[in-house]
Amino acid sequence: MASAMTQVGSTRVYEKGLAGAPGSVDLIKSIETFNVRPRWLFVRVETEKGIVGWGEATLEGHSEAVIGAYADFRERFIGWNSADIEDIYQTAYRHRFYRGGEVLMSALSGLDIALWDIKGKTLGVPIWEVLGGKVRERAQVYGWIGGDRPSDVLEQAKARKEQGFTAVKMNAVESLGWLDSPHALDATVKRLEEVKSIGIDVGLDFHGRVHKTLAKQLARKLEPHQPLFIEEPLLPGHVEELKKLYAQTTIPIALGERLFTRQDVRPYFEAGCIDVIQPDISHAGGISETRRIANMAETYDIGFAPHCPLGPIAFAASLQIAFSTPNFLICEMSWKMHYNKGDYDLFTYMTNPEVFQVRDGMIDLLTGPGLGIELNEKLIRAQAEESKDFNWRNPTWRGVDGGIREW
Structure with missing residues (x-):
């Protein structure tokens, strides 16, 4: 040309x-x-x-x-x-x-x-073939339990285990004030104990809801119960504060869904304050930049665990990197997640959902060309037309005093 x-x-x-x-x-x-x-x-x-x-x-x-x-x-x-x-x-x-x-x-x-x-x-x-070939035959995944305001986690964890998962993630807390009662953290420990009692690993998502005043208390309470990781224990940007928290706990610390480039993750890597990086492939420059972030993380002995509470395309793209990246750990999977309301779930727009079957906590190598998934374009077009005035919004949370709290 x-x-x-x-x-x-x-x-x-x-x-x-x-x-x-x-x-x-x-x-x-x-x-x-x-x-x-x-x-x-x-x-x-x-x-x-x-x-x-x-x-x-x-x-x-x-x-x-x-x-x-x-x-x-x-x-x-x-x-x-x-x-x-x-x-x-x-x-x-x-x-x-x-x-x-x-x-x-x-x-x-x-x-x-x-x-x-x-x-x-x-x-x-x-795609994994073009990225240098596979380094594994299967990729571990985890499902969600508990919703935005975690409850009924034991029964949900049992259901996830029946579905083939060996690991789950749940929100660690509901909304919290800047300084809340230490007793507000007791329920977090109880939920963690309940889920682990059935022999399943648990990641805890702090979701940026916990400020540093309580984060150090919560990490200490959780330490004996060995969660798989704690995610986003502090809001993005608090590198020095996270570095201090890192020194106070042996629990692996994960973050990255609100970081979008290598420049964004660099301060955390150089500060040595995280163990797991979680870029979201739908936010972090797609396959090109997400792969570069994963490779950069390997240099610092940091694991790669894609954040992906989203649709089948993002999930398939995340797995393509997972299959070709040495420091991959585990990938989030949105199947039957609390955001997927009504008839709309991870498999809704797919014609080959069997490629995402979970066995022993893992998904087998995707072997189809490109992303390895097939989509129902007719349904996508019809749904987009039907939902042209729909835009999803997260809730706005306020405390008892009327002040804004982190969602």
């Missing part, structure tokens, strides 16, 4: 990306977004040769903002060679001067995943 080029001083400006090798060019024909229930944003990219790639750009509660970013992507990338994933990534990330942030990175994530799906389908191989 010969790109249109102009000269600006000593800089060459390409309007349609780089020229491709003979036979490698398949131009992007269309970029579409579909806002579907329960709270997912799917991205469909089609090439001139008719190859369709799917991505997921879900940013919970902010779909309209992400959809708006795609107006720019369509203006910029329709007509580009779909094979040039890295060039498209770098252009999308750098070309408008302002970089990063949850909205732009989520939009870029959906586009990037779709392009990798196209790459795999074009070559007739799963």
Whole structure:
């Protein structure tokens, strides 16, 4: 492909990306977004040769903002060679001067995943093959129990065990004040004990709800009961505070769903204050940047556990990295999660849900081309049309004094 080029001083400006090798060019024909229930944003990219790639750009509660970013992507990338994933990534990330942030990175994530799906389908191989090949045959996953306000966790944990899971995650606490009664933490310990009593591992998500005043107390109470990890014990940005908490506990500390680039995770890696990094592939630049974050984490002996309470496209993309990344630990799975209301769940838009079957806590290697999943496009289009005025919103929590609390 010969790109249109102009000269600006000593800089060459390409309007349609780089020229491709003979036979490698398949131009992007269309970029579409579909806002579907329960709270997912799917991205469909089609090439001139008719190859369709799917991505997921879900940013919970902010779909309209992400959809708006795609107006720019369509203006910029329709007509580009779909094979040039890295060039498209770098252009999308750098070309408008302002970089990063949850909205732009989520939009870029959906586009990037779709392009990798196209790459795999074009070559007739799963994405993990293009990423260097597999390093494992199965990937461990965990399911959710307890909901936003954790309750009935023992019965839910038993159900998860019956479904094949060997590990679950639950919110550690309900809403808490900046300084709350220490007794507010007792229920957390009790729930952890109950779930572990049936022989299943438990990750505890603090969800940024606990401020440092109580976080150190809660970590100490949990220490004898050995949770699999504690997630987001403090809000993002508190690197020095997290470093102090890290020194006070032997429980593995995980975070990363609200960090979107290597630049964002770098201070935590250099401070040595986490054990597990949890980028969300729908927020952290898709397969390209998420893989780079995972590789960077390996340098610091930090495990990689993708955050993924989202749809089947994000989950499949996360697994493609899991199968090809040495320091992968475990992946979140949203099947029967509390956000998936009504008839809308992880398998709703899939025609081959069997590829996500959980056995002994794990999912077998995805072997289909691209992402390895097949989607019901007719249903996606119909649901997006039906839900065109729907936008998911998280609740706003207030304490007894009327003040805002972290959700």
